[in-house]
Amino acid sequence: MTTLTLPAPAKLNLWLHIIGRRPDGYHELETVFQFLDHGDELSFALREDGVIRLHTEIEAVPHDSNLIVRAARKLQEQSGTRLGADIWLTKVLPMGGGIGGGSSDAATTLLALAHLWQLDWDEDRLAGLGLTLGADVPVFVRGHAAFAQGVGEQLTPVDPIEPWYVVLVPQVSVSTVEIFSHPQLTRDSLPLKMRPVPEGNSRNDCQPVVEQSYPEVRNALNSLGKFTEARLTGTGSCVFGAFPSKAEADKVLALLSATQTGFVAKGSNVSMLHRKLQSLVKKSSA
Numbered sequence: 417m418t419t420l421t422l423p424a425p426a427k428l429n430l431w432l433h434i435i436g437r438r439p440d441g442y443h444e445l446e447t448v449f450q451f452l453d454h455g456d457e458l459s460f461a462l463r464e465d466g467v468i469r470l471h472t473e474i475e476a477v478p479h480d481s482n483l484i485v486r487a488a489r490k491l492q493e494q495s496g497t498r499l500g501a502d503i504w505l506t507k508v509l510p511m512g513g514g515i516g517g518g519s520s521d522a523a524t525t526l527l528a529l530a531h532l533w534q535l536d537w538d539e540d541r542l543a544g545l546g547l548t549l550g551a552d553v554p555v556f557v558r559g560h561a562a563f564a565q566g567v568g569e570q571l572t573p574v575d576p577i578e579p580w581y582v583v584l585v586p587q588v589s590v591s592t593v594e595i596f597s598h599p600q601l602t603r604d605s606l607p608l609k610m611r612p613v614p615e616g617n618s619r620n621d622c623q624p625v626v627e628q629s630y631p632e633v634r635n636a637l638n639s640l641g642k643f644t645e646a647r648l649t650g651t652g653s654c655v656f657g658a659f660p661s662k663a664e665a666d667k668v669l670a671l672l673s674a675t676q677t678g679f680v681a682k683g684s685n686v687s688m689l690h691r692k693l694q695s696l697v698k699k700s701s702a
């Protein structure tokens with residue numbers, strides 16, 4: 417096989433607690449990741465000459481800084497392959513939305529190229545390389561909903577319910593660095609071993625400072641909060657609320673559409689990337 421088209425799904429942080437700060441400034445988190453059946457799409461074609469080329473431009477992200485190109489080059493360097501790739505991206509996910517678009521693109525790139533280049537790399541090794549690109553990359557490489565500790569890289573698979581979500585996308589990009597360096601950020605939540613496991617509820621410790629700095633996010637939380645519990649994902653800007661059916665989620669999004677932009681997507685404990693990869697493996701072994 418010399419070409420491959422794969423999805424790069426979004427994630428939600430169903431809740432997120434900050435329990436400390438490491439000497440290097442990174443924050444220690446406890447969070448639950450769940451995937452959405454909604455995301456970007458990437459296509460890959462093998463090149464024999466070793467060149468890595470992303471053919472789709474994203475505004476404000478230079479070619480060589482794109483996480484897709486960085487992921488491809490790191491894998492190329494560390495595996496020692498002489499092969500390269502042409503890559504095309506259909507960007508669907510908002511940037512700086514806290515739904516992990518860039519991280520997911522990077523993870524899809526690692527899995528796709530490991531496959532196309534026929535590398536003998538297991539998931540641990542790919543997740544380890546992914547972590548050097550971003551704290552959110554490993555969960556996308558592993559592809560299962562997870563309770564995460566550390567900076568998000570210590571993952572324990574979990575199986576929360578898979579509702580339909582309304583995700584609102586406030587028209588503002590929130591900088592992860594800005595939120596993690598905010599003086600008023602809560603950094604001393606008690607770790608789970610010192611208190612009961614949240615029952616699906618709990619909170620996102622980033623939410624108060626994001627709401628304070630970004631009125632667009634506060635508005636989105638207030639609007640969705642009229643219908644269900646609404647929460648921030650990651651460091652925002654996106655906010656989400658759960659519904660038992662697609663019909664109910666669609667109805668709420670339609671009611672909010674005069675003032676809010678967003679989408680409806682199903683929560684998923686096995687990422688659509690991994691479901692697609694499994695179906696490819698089945699087809700090729702049939």
Ligand SMILES: C[C@](O)(CO)[C@H](O)COP(=O)(O)OP(=O)(O)OC[C@H]1O[C@@H](n2ccc(N)nc2=O)[C@H](O)[C@@H]1O
Pocket residue numbers: 429441442443444445447514519549550551552553566567568592593596650651
């Ligand atoms: C907020 C989350 O989305 C929750 O899933 C992630 O922790 C953020 O993951 P990410 O976007 O992949 O973030 P990275 O690119 O690794 O880090 C961006 C910046 O955020 C800060 N950062 C990030 C993660 C973390 N646990 N502590 C931090 O303090 C650091 O200043 C870092 O330089």
Ligand SMILES: Nc1ncnc2c1ncn2[C@@H]1O[C@H](COP(=O)(O)OP(=O)(O)OP(=O)(O)O)[C@@H](O)[C@H]1O
Pocket residue numbers: 474476477481482483484510511512513514515516517518519520521522552592650651652653
């Ligand atoms: N392929 C890519 N897609 C999106 N952003 C990228 C990509 N490559 C590099 N970036 C840079 O990474 C930044 C964060 O993008 P991303 O879409 O992952 O944000 P996010 O959803 O807030 O992520 P997270 O939840 O991981 O914090 C962007 O603002 C952009 O500058």
